[in-house]
Amino acid sequence: MRTEDLITALAADASVKKAGLDQVWSVALFGGVAIAGLVFLVGIGPRPDFLAAVQTIRFDFKFVLTLSLAISAFAVLRKTAVPGARIGLPLLLIAPALGLLAVIAELIVLPTNAWAMAAIGKNALYCLTLIPLISIAPVIALTSGLRRGAPTNPTLSGALAGLTAGAIGATLYAAHCTDDSPLFVMIWYPIAVAAVTAAGAVLGRVFARW
Amino acid sequence: MTPAKDKELSDLMRAVLAGDDSGYAQLLNDIACVVRAIAQRKIGPGAGLEPEDIVQETLLAIHLKRHTWRPDQPIGPWIYAIARYKIIDAYRRRGRRIELDISDFADTLAEQEKEIVMARDIQRALDCLSDGQRQVVSAISVDGASISDTAKRLGMKETAVRVSLHRGLAAIAAKFGKLD
Structure with a gap:
């Protein structure tokens, strides 16, 4: 087929309108979060002393970490779906930097002999399984959103979809988990989120090519 | 791509996205010239690739992904990034890797002559x-x-x-x- 002929066909197809990326991402994010929220509420729910826990700074800071990660990862993900856009990867350093500061503060505040117990916690295995489980819906929703975009590095974009989904899962799980020490949060949460990120990278590599 | 050319193509694409597709064939022709020049320069004779295949594949991709261009951004970098992705992908399919520097793309002058290559x-x-x-x-x-x-x-x-x-x-x- 000659290129002119192809152009004729493409021009004839110009009237088909597609949703803009903003709309695609709103739907993907809303859908993913809604299903994850449902899984959370039906499956595990918030911890029994949720209202008392909200009064404590360690509990609240878990959400500062997970939400800052979710927001920054989502922002970078959206950039990578647009060819030629500046990506701004350093945004991803915000959450880890905040986490490190919290760890340093915790090490100063806690006596040395309490460190190990705070880090190991009581729920590490739950954390490692429940965060990925809650993240399944968001990672699928965000990867489908990615298919509507044009990621020029599908593996990286998929990893960012996984990172965003993992952070959403971690945010919900944090409301259930009774381990609030930054020492626990900065060891076990990142392992769980990294697993979702790796799964996202594979999904992106396979499904987000175009 | 000169700023004037970029503005011309951006205006055409903005019109298309707003529902006026009268200039769309012209826009795709201009983009084809830009991409053809890049493809002919990036794909050597021994690569086993036909530059015109890249042109057509890039045009299809641009058409199907036109909603990803942000109307407040220049269109040149968006076109180059898609062309680069498609060239790398074509090499990948043939089991080879190629490193392409995106900054080279912007310097390439559009090919003016009409070519009739059957892709x-x-x-x-x-x-x-x-x-x-x-x-x-x-x-x-x-x-x-x-x-x-x-x-x-x-x-x-x-x-x-x-x-x-x-x-x-x-x-x-x-x-x-x-x-x-």
């Missing part, structure tokens, strides 16, 4: 379509028939022709990745 990949992808889609895509592209002519000729409704055309083009784009 092979898209023809093979077209051959893989279902009969209905292939008839519609061929009628409109190769025979240059309008949507309404095609509808009459094939005894279909115009909306059905539009749907077949769009699905056929999307299927061709998807097939590209699987041809070797």
Whole structure:
């Protein structure tokens, strides 16, 4: 087929309108979060002393970490779906930097002999399984959103979809988990989120090519 | 791409995205010239790749992904990034890797001469379509028939022709990745 002929066909197809990326991402994010929220509420729910826990700074800071990660990862993900856009990867350093500061503060505040117990916690295995489980819906929703975009590095974009989904899962799980020490949060949460990120990278590599 | 050229192409694309597709063929022709110059420069004779295949594949991708361009951004970097992705992908399909520096793309001057190269990949992808889609895509592209002519000729409704055309083009784009 000659290129002119192809152009004729493409021009004839110009009237088909597609949703803009903003709309695609709103739907993907809303859908993913809604299903994850449902899984959370039906499956595990918030911890029994949720209202008392909200009064404590360690509990609240878990959400500062997970939400800052979710927001920054989502922002970078959206950039990578647009060819030629500046990506701004350093945004991803915000959450880890905040986490490190919290760890340093915790090490100063806690006596040395309490460190190990705070880090190991009581729920590490739950954390490692429940965060990925809650993240399944968001990672699928965000990867489908990615298919509507044009990621020029599908593996990286998929990893960012996984990172965003993992952070959403971690945010919900944090409301259930009774381990609030930054020492626990900065060891076990990142392992769980990294697993979702790796799964996202594979999904992106396979499904987000175009 | 000069800033003036970028503005010209951006204006055309903004109009297309706003629903005025009268300048779309012109826009795609201009983009084809830009991409052809890049493809001919980036693809050496020994690569086993036909630059015109890259041009067509990039045009298809630009068409199907036009909603990803942000109207407040210059269009040149967006076009270069898609062309680069498609060149790298073409090499990948042939089991090779290529490193391309995006900054080279901007310096390439658009190729002005008209070329009549029969690209092979898209023809093979077209051959893989279902009969209905292939008839519609061929009628409109190769025979240059309008949507309404095609509808009459094939005894279909115009909306059905539009749907077949769009699905056929999307299927061709998807097939590209699987041809070797």
